[in-house]
Amino acid sequence: MSPRSTWRQAGLLVGPALLLLAAVYLYPLGRLFVLSVGGGPGGAGLEAYRRLAESSVYVDVLLRTTRISVVVTLVCLLAAYPVAYVMTRVGPAWFRVLMVFVLLPLWTSILVRTYAWMVLLQANGVLNNVLRWLRVIDEPLRLMYNETGVVIGMAQVLLPFAILPLYASLRSIDPRLSRAAQSMGAGPWRRFYSLTLPLSMPGMATAALLVFVQGLGFFITPALLGGSRVITLAMVIETQVVDLLDWSLASAAAMVLLVLTAALVVGFDRLVGLDRVWA
Amino acid sequence: MGERTSWLVWVVTGLVMAFLAAPSLLVIAMSFSGGRFLEFPPRTLSVRWYEAYWSSAAWWNATVRSLQIGVMVTVLATTLGTLASVALVRLAVPGKSVLRALIVSPIVVPTIVLSIGLYNVYARWRLIGSAAGLVLAHTVLALPFVVLNVSAVLYKLDRSLERAARSLGAGPLRTFTTVMLPLLWPGIASGAIFAFLISFDEIVVAMFVSGSTPTLPKLMFDGIRYELNPVVAAVSSQLIAVTTLALLASAWLRRRTERITGGA
Numbered sequence A: 001m002s003p004r005s006t007w008r009q010a011g012l013l014v015g016p017a018l019l020l021l022a023a024v025y026l027y028p029l030g031r032l033f034v035l036s037v038g039g040g041p042g043g044a045g046l047e048a049y050r051r052l053a054e055s056s057v058y059v060d061v062l063l064r065t066t067r068i069s070v071v072v073t074l075v076c077l078l079a080a081y082p083v084a085y086v087m088t089r090v091g092p093a094w095f096r097v098l099m100v101f102v103l104l105p106l107w108t109s110i111l112v113r114t115y116a117w118m119v120l121l122q123a124n125g126v127l128n129n130v131l132r133w134l135r136v137i138d139e140p141l142r143l144m145y146n147e148t149g150v151v152i153g154m155a156q157v158l159l160p161f162a163i164l165p166l167y168a169s170l171r172s173i174d175p176r177l178s179r180a181a182q183s184m185g186a187g188p189w190r191r192f193y194s195l196t197l198p199l200s201m202p203g204m205a206t207a208a209l210l211v212f213v214q215g216l217g218f219f220i221t222p223a224l225l226g227g228s229r230v231i232t233l234a235m236v237i238e239t240q241v242v243d244l245l246d247w248s249l250a251s252a253a254a255m256v257l258l259v260l261t262a263a264l265v266v267g268f269d270r271l272v273g274l275d276r277v278w279a
Numbered sequence B: 001m002g003e004r005t006s007w008l009v010w011v012v013t014g015l016v017m018a019f020l021a022a023p024s025l026l027v028i029a030m031s032f033s034g035g036r037f038l039e040f041p042p043r044t045l046s047v048r049w050y051e052a053y054w055s056s057a058a059w060w061n062a063t064v065r066s067l068q069i070g071v072m073v074t075v076l077a078t079t080l081g082t083l084a085s086v087a088l089v090r091l092a093v094p095g096k097s098v099l100r101a102l103i104v105s106p107i108v109v110p111t112i113v114l115s116i117g118l119y120n121v122y123a124r125w126r127l128i129g130s131a132a133g134l135v136l137a138h139t140v141l142a143l144p145f146v147v148l149n150v151s152a153v154l155y156k157l158d159r160s161l162e163r164a165a166r167s168l169g170a171g172p173l174r175t176f177t178t179v180m181l182p183l184l185w186p187g188i189a190s191g192a193i194f195a196f197l198i199s200f201d202e203i204v205v206a207m208f209v210s211g212s213t214p215t216l217p218k219l220m221f222d223g224i225r226y227e228l229n230p231v232v233a234a235v236s237s238q239l240i241a242v243t244t245l246a247l248l249a250s251a252w253l254r255r256r257t258e259r260i261t262g263g264a
Helices: A003-037 A047-054 A056-089 A092-107 A110-121 A126-133 A147-171 A175-183 A188-199 A201-216 A220-226 A233-242 A247-271 B003-031 B048-054 B057-090 B096-107 B111-125 B131-156 B159-167 B172-201 B204-209 B216-225 B231-260
Strands: none
Touching (some): A003 A247, A003 B096, A003 B111, A047 A056, A056 A092, A056 A147, A056 A201, A056 A233, A092 B003, A092 B231, A110 A126, A110 A147, A110 A220, A110 B003, A110 B216, A110 B231, A147 A201, A147 A220, A147 B003, A175 A188, A220 A233, A233 A247, A233 B111, A247 B111, B003 B231, B048 B057, B057 B096, B057 B216, B111 B131, B111 B204, B131 B172, B131 B204, B159 B172, B172 B216, B172 B231, B216 B231
16 A cells, blocks of 8 residues: 555545544634633733632632542542452352443443432431431431532442452452462461552552542532532532633633643553553 | 451442442332332332323423434444544554544543533534534544444454455455454444443533533433432433443443454
8 A cells, every 4th residue: 555545545534533523622622721811901811820829719629629539539449449359259140240230330320320319318318317217316417518428429420430440450460479479478468468459559540540530520420419518620610601701710720620630641641551541 | 368358358349339339229219209209218109200201391302302412423423433443543644642542532631621612612603502513522522432442343353354355356445344344343333332322421511502402411400400300310210221221232242242353
């Protein structure tokens, strides 16, 4: 094949997808960048970014969003590790059952699952009623419209993204290593700390990246479970656009979120390699 | 492995599984409640919320709109994604890794950011409330999943089959339609299922650009945000049923792929 015909073929094959991405992906994102730097009265500048940085409200929002994402990531890693570990040790039938449990929520709409958590966590919701019936509590616990509710809901939504990479990395550990360690007298905890845990670090890193990055930009679950009491970065962006029509501030906040996400993903790619995530 | 540890790990796994499954199961149970509010366990059973869904014009219109948009996204994303995958896997073009990264990148870009960008641009293009606007936006979100699914099969496919077809005189188009397409179809179909589900479930973009013609998720969101409308439980249960079927179909397709590519 001559190089020219290769080029023509490549153009015909990738061209349509690129055209679409240029029009309704790259252009809107570029437009946000222009809006974020062109908002001030003195023409182009960093006015909107300065307003974000100088307002304690927005700094608080950024800190809260990061804090929630960190806690959700930790909860997901702690909950995912035993599940991923069990998945490497069961037979094919049990494995399939566990996989269904992990995959079904992934493909059940986030909206449906958030709705379920609202019904569960309300003041007169299922969880409070069960606890009162068991006489564990007298007054209903406040489980919704605070960070607790947001963390519970987000952790459930993002958990499969932690289980799958952890399972992949635990499965790739050679079982002979563990047997060798055992024969040399290492107990179960010792084998876990000095063998399994370090060898599963790439899977942990991938799981943490997938959960943390998605957590930063999460909108639906915090908006419904947190309400107006737990404002995250994504909710600020929505409010600025829909209610306050402040496009320069919304665009600047969106750019902060985008650059933060991109930096994490690119940094991860350099350190660990993204190919693991797609595999 | 010590007995004690393994016992504990099993219990934790069971609890996490319950944590994953409980919300969906509760919604299904409560969707059959007969009272005016959602309750668990339901005191009386009825299908009134299902009847309310099926007899409501607003819910019906939103469902039809989401189905239409989902089908259009499936066709567009599957076509564009399959063509792009062939070029990205088979052709020696410089800058391939950059192109691939670009096409896959919508997975990590926060949807809220893309949504307000589209909201701004669509307002000037008069695409707010149009089906075309939503179809194009959802196609961007679905494209990565088609490319990942189709590329995965393409990488495993034996290239000598294509070379044999070419050496026997078949042109590139003929080779593609008669040799590659029949072997690729499980990957393509799997990508198509992903594309449909992504569009059918999508809420954030729809919130901003669907205007006065809401999609099903948009109508559900409004029903949840301002009141805990019990009809949403009936809609959710039906969505869970449909998703389960789609997932089973895609598992079946994956098994077919393994048979075609020799379980590589």
